[in-house]
Amino acid sequence: MTICGLDFGTSNSTIGVLHNRVQTMVPLEQDAQGNWQTTLPSALFFGFDDDEISFGRQAMVRYTQGESGRLMRSMKSLLGGSFMGDTTQVKNRFYSFDEIIGFFVGSLRQQAQTFMADGSSLDSVVIGRPVFFNDDDPALDREAEAHLAAIAKIAGFRDVSFQYEPIAAALDYEQQVKTEELALIVDIGGGTSDFTLVRLSPERHLQADREADFLANNGIHIGGTDFDRRLSIAGIMPEFGFGMPMADRPSLNMPGHYYHDLATWHKIHLLYTRDVQRELQSFRLTVSDKQRLDRLIELLKHRKGHSLAGLVEQAKIELSDRSETQVHLDGLFTDSNDISVDSCTLTQQLLEQSLQRDVEKIFLALNETLQQAGVSAQQINTVFTTGGSTALPMVTACIDSAFPDAKQVAGDLYNSVGSGLLLEAVKRYS
Ligand SMILES: Nc1ncnc2c1ncn2[C@@H]1O[C@H](COP(=O)(O)OP(=O)(O)OP(=O)(O)O)[C@@H](O)[C@H]1O
Ligand SMILES: [Mg+2]
Incomplete structure (x- = not known):
C-alpha cells in the first residue's frame, strides 16, 4: 500500500x-x-x-x-x-x-x-x-x-x-515539542485563514485517538488572494478606470464589477469574452477618461489580467519589508502608444489601510476559536504560524499584541500542512 x-x-x-x-x-x-x-x-x-x-x-x-x-x-x-x-x-x-x-x-x-x-x-x-x-x-x-x-x-x-x-500543521509542529503545551495554530494561506487550539506533547503525539486534544477549530474564507484584491482595488484599478464618473452623468461611476473580477484571481477569465469587449466599447462613449478605459480594454484583449494580478501580488510581498514599491504597468502593453501608462507606486501604508478590515475579521475568527474552548489568550503557551500570508508584518504584529506572553514559532510557510x-x-x- x-x-x-x-x-x-x-x-x-x-x-x-x-x-x-x-x-x-x-x-x-x-x-x-x-x-x-x-x-x-x-x-x-x-x-x-x-x-x-x-x-x-x-x-x-x-x-x-x-x-x-x-x-x-x-x-x-x-x-x-x-x-x-x-x-x-x-x-x-x-x-x-x-x-x-x-x-x-x-x-x-x-x-x-x-x-x-x-x-x-x-x-x-x-x-x-x-x-x-x-x-x-x-x-x-x-x-x-x-x-x-x-x-x-x-x-x-x-x-x-x-x-x-491547521490540525495537520499542529501534527507537524508537535514533532519539535519537548513538553506539554497549549498551542494555537494559525494557518493563513492564499484562500483561507484557519485555526486550531490544541494540547500537544511527545506522549500525546503517539496516541491513536487525539479527539480530546483538539479543543477548537475555526476558520474564515479570507486569505492572501483577498489581500491581493484589496490592494489592487485601492492602488491599481483606478488606473484602469475604477471609480471614474461618466461624462454625461457625473453621479454615476463606471460599473465596479469588471474591476472586482479583474482583481480576483479565479474570476479573471470571466472578462476574456467578446461580450465584455462590446460592453466596454459602449462605455467608451460616455466615460470621463477614455484613456483609462482603453487600458482596461487593451489589457483584456491581450488576456493580461493574470499578469496584472501577479504584479500586484509581487508588490504585496515586496511591501513586507519596504515602505513602497513600483508596479510596472507599462510592461503589460507592448505595442500601445496611446494609453500612456508608466509605473504606479504602492506604499505599505496603502497596503495596511486596504487590508485592515480583512485582518480584523481574521482576528475575530481567531478569538472565536479561543472562546469556543473557553480558553483565554494568557493560557496559550505557543502560537505556531504557517501559510504564506503569515509573512505579512501586520499579521505578526497583531499576533504579538494579542498574545504578548506566548512564544511565537514560525513554521515552514509552505510545507507544514503537507x-x-x-x-x-x-x-x-x-
Ligand atoms: N512575504 C509575504 N507577504 C505577504 N504575503 C505573502 C508573502 N509571501 C507569500 N505570501 C502570500 O501567501 C499566499 C500563499 O500562501 P500558501 O501557499 O500558504 O497558501 P495556500 O496553502 O495555497 O492557500 P490555502 O491554504 O488558503 O488554500 C499568497 O497569497 C502569497 O501572496
Ligand atoms: Mg494552505
Missing part, C-alpha cells in the same frame, strides 16, 4: 509520500534558479497551439511569455462557491471545474509516483481541507468536500480521507 498526504492549496500545493519507509515531501518542480522545490503553484495552462496542459511554474512561464492559451489559478476557491460544478470553455471544448482541478490533482499524483521510481501506485491519501470551504453554508461546505473526494478518486486514489489543514497530512496518512493507512 502506498500512502501520501496532499495539500491542495489555493496558491501552492504539495504532496508528501512514504517512500522506502521514509516520510518525504516530493520535489515537484525546479524554480527559476534551478533549485528543486516541494511546492507546485496551483496553476494550470492550456496551450492553444499545441493543446498541451502545463502545471505550476511552467504554466505561469508559458502564460507570461505570451503563448496563446488559458491560465487558471486559485482553482480551490471554486470549491464551496457558486461556480462549483460549472463548466468553462477552453478553445472549443467545455470542461467542468472539477475536471480542471482533476488535471491538477492527477498531475501531483503522477509526479509523486514518478519520484518514487519503483512502479508503485499511490492508493491512499489524506487531503487537507480548510475548516470551512464555505463560511455560511454547511451544505455547500459538505458538497465541496464531496467534490474534492470524487476528483481524487477519478485521479486514481482508492482511499481518500480528509483532515483540517508534512502533517503525511503524518496523518501514515497513522490512518499503514
Whole structure:
C-alpha cells in the first residue's frame, strides 16, 4: 500500500509520500534558479497551439511569455462557491471545474509516483481541507468536500480521507515539542485563514485517538488572494478606470464589477469574452477618461489580467519589508502608444489601510476559536504560524499584541500542512 498526504492549496500545493519507509515531501518542480522545490503553484495552462496542459511554474512561464492559451489559478476557491460544478470553455471544448482541478490533482499524483521510481501506485491519501470551504453554508461546505473526494478518486486514489489543514500543521509542529503545551495554530494561506487550539506533547503525539486534544477549530474564507484584491482595488484599478464618473452623468461611476473580477484571481477569465469587449466599447462613449478605459480594454484583449494580478501580488510581498514599491504597468502593453501608462507606486501604508478590515475579521475568527474552548489568550503557551500570508508584518504584529506572553514559532510557510497530512496518512493507512 502506498500512502501520501496532499495539500491542495489555493496558491501552492504539495504532496508528501512514504517512500522506502521514509516520510518525504516530493520535489515537484525546479524554480527559476534551478533549485528543486516541494511546492507546485496551483496553476494550470492550456496551450492553444499545441493543446498541451502545463502545471505550476511552467504554466505561469508559458502564460507570461505570451503563448496563446488559458491560465487558471486559485482553482480551490471554486470549491464551496457558486461556480462549483460549472463548466468553462477552453478553445472549443467545455470542461467542468472539477475536471480542471482533476488535471491538477492527477498531475501531483503522477509526479509523486514518478519520484518514487519503483512502479508503485499511490492508493491512499489524506487531503487537507480548510475548516470551512464555505463560511455560511454547511451544505455547500459538505458538497465541496464531496467534490474534492470524487476528483481524487477519478485521479486514481482508492482511499481518500480528509483532515483540517491547521490540525495537520499542529501534527507537524508537535514533532519539535519537548513538553506539554497549549498551542494555537494559525494557518493563513492564499484562500483561507484557519485555526486550531490544541494540547500537544511527545506522549500525546503517539496516541491513536487525539479527539480530546483538539479543543477548537475555526476558520474564515479570507486569505492572501483577498489581500491581493484589496490592494489592487485601492492602488491599481483606478488606473484602469475604477471609480471614474461618466461624462454625461457625473453621479454615476463606471460599473465596479469588471474591476472586482479583474482583481480576483479565479474570476479573471470571466472578462476574456467578446461580450465584455462590446460592453466596454459602449462605455467608451460616455466615460470621463477614455484613456483609462482603453487600458482596461487593451489589457483584456491581450488576456493580461493574470499578469496584472501577479504584479500586484509581487508588490504585496515586496511591501513586507519596504515602505513602497513600483508596479510596472507599462510592461503589460507592448505595442500601445496611446494609453500612456508608466509605473504606479504602492506604499505599505496603502497596503495596511486596504487590508485592515480583512485582518480584523481574521482576528475575530481567531478569538472565536479561543472562546469556543473557553480558553483565554494568557493560557496559550505557543502560537505556531504557517501559510504564506503569515509573512505579512501586520499579521505578526497583531499576533504579538494579542498574545504578548506566548512564544511565537514560525513554521515552514509552505510545507507544514503537507508534512502533517503525511503524518496523518501514515497513522490512518499503514
Ligand atoms: N512575504 C509575504 N507577504 C505577504 N504575503 C505573502 C508573502 N509571501 C507569500 N505570501 C502570500 O501567501 C499566499 C500563499 O500562501 P500558501 O501557499 O500558504 O497558501 P495556500 O496553502 O495555497 O492557500 P490555502 O491554504 O488558503 O488554500 C499568497 O497569497 C502569497 O501572496
Ligand atoms: Mg494552505
